[in-house]
Amino acid sequence: MVTGATGSRRETYRWLYSFVRPNLPALIVVLCLSLLASALGLAQPYLTKLLIDRGLVAGDFSAIVTLALVMLGLAVVGAGIATLNRWHYVSVSGRILFAIRAHIYRHLQTLSPSYFTRTRSGDLMARLDGDIAEVQRFATDSALALVNGVIVLAGALTFMVLLSPLLSLIAFALLPLHVVFLRVVRPRIELSLRDLRAQASGLSSFFYDTLQAMKLIQSVGAERREAERLDGLQARYFGRLRHQQMLDQAASVIPGLFTLAGVALVFVAGGAMVIDKTMTLGTLIAFTGYLTRAVGPVNTLLGLYVALKRAQVSLDRVEEIRHARPDVCQPSAPEALPAGAGGTIELIGVSFAYPGEETQVLTDTSAVFPAGAKVAIAGLSGAGKSTLIDLLQRHYDPGAGRILLDGTDLGRLDLAALRRKVAVVSQETLLLSGSVAENLRYAAPEASDGEVRRAAEMAAVSTFVDALPEGYETELGTRGLRLSGGQRQRIAIARAILQDPLVLILDEATSGVDTETEEAVRRALDTVFSGRTRIVVGHRSTMAEDADLVFELVGGRLIARDPVQERTPAP
């Protein structure tokens, strides 16, 4: 479930319009071209009337040839205009779609880790993909359909009334039935659409979760269970889809039947007039031609409600993302760190509870990590070590108390600058698709090739990269599957070296590497980062080795321990 308050409809539409507004000139071109194509189409029934009355009935062959050529010429021009229009339309709708998606993605980038832990990635992907596309279709298609529909309908109606006011009345006698029918099916359509989007999210979450966990599924032999879960999800989705499609079908077929009944009535009444010679055959044919041209816009206009509901369901889902608020904000007037900052961290009476949670993870805790010191923080699983790291990188703000970096409150520093100065090397190094070099300079894109190489040598990345066929240009899988845990970690260290932080945090809490690699990593870090503040966080007793200060996180407080005693092995 994505949480977050949604704003008013008015504000929502204003937001949506902000993407349409820059494209208004292009949309007007699309509208004018489609009106031109429709106008050319509207000439066809009248030309048919002339062809029948002046050519066929009057026995004038040259008139038949001339009118047939005119009809063909107009059709060719109409096809050319429609093709040009399609090109414009695809361009404008693509621009709007990508702009909305980019906006939502940028907003997601500001949200805190807690948002992503409580929101399923598959659900977010369904919203970024299907729902935003639905919203864009509404923003362009429905607006165009509305204006185009009204104008074409007005043109067709004018011709119909000019040809026969009586037949016009008969033709639309069944229109009220349309309206009543749509009023009945509307609420059902909305409900079924909402349900269908939720099921689509469920399916996409399933794929997202299980594809990532394929190894676990295979290891515990859960393939069949997961395949059956997919069957269940698909069966539910399929049921909802069929229901929704049937409602959609009813919403288009039944009004279509009403229209056909109107046309039949016109033929009966008009046929009687032709037989009575109060109307020419050409006029009747032309009238029915206009009637069929009017039917399209009438159905489109009546169907706009369904399009609107479809868009509103998706818009609500996109709005939930848009209104989710980050737990921390960039200060309005960010302060720079003093020149020659050393990397002293001070926690003063810090308390913290996760948003919406009552239990405090940190309770009125204070500590100083002096510049250049190596600090070990130990704690049992769930003691709050990862939370403390997140606070130091300001992914959250303390509920009470302050955290200072060289005397400045973290909340007053530029967020990006702070995170650049406080680097975290975690055991779970995330690698992105791209080359080794791209992954190395991920935190410092401006680093030169020479700097990247130097960092890679310091972190012992070069030992395995040099052996790769394409060296630093070797592509890594989406999650860097071709590298071992230790190799990935060395990449993370090289990243941290390039990032050039004031404070380095080594998160060992989720350690999965062997002790030998761990030792090698620690030695590399000590060499490269000696003189800078290093905070080693984990549950192991070995981490206290060489530490200048040792803390234990118990009951939400950092308790200072004697580093010498911590190093002495238990008798």
Ligand SMILES: Nc1ncnc2c1ncn2[C@@H]1O[C@H](COP(=O)(O)OP(=O)(O)OP(=O)(O)O)[C@@H](O)[C@H]1O
């Ligand atoms: N996003 C979150 N929302 C709510 N509670 C959370 C969240 N993340 C962690 N917690 C809770 O906060 C407490 C501290 O968690 P934290 O991950 O900081 O512990 P840890 O010491 O790093 O544990 P480990 O060594 O197992 O990684 C735990 O009780 C955990 O359930």
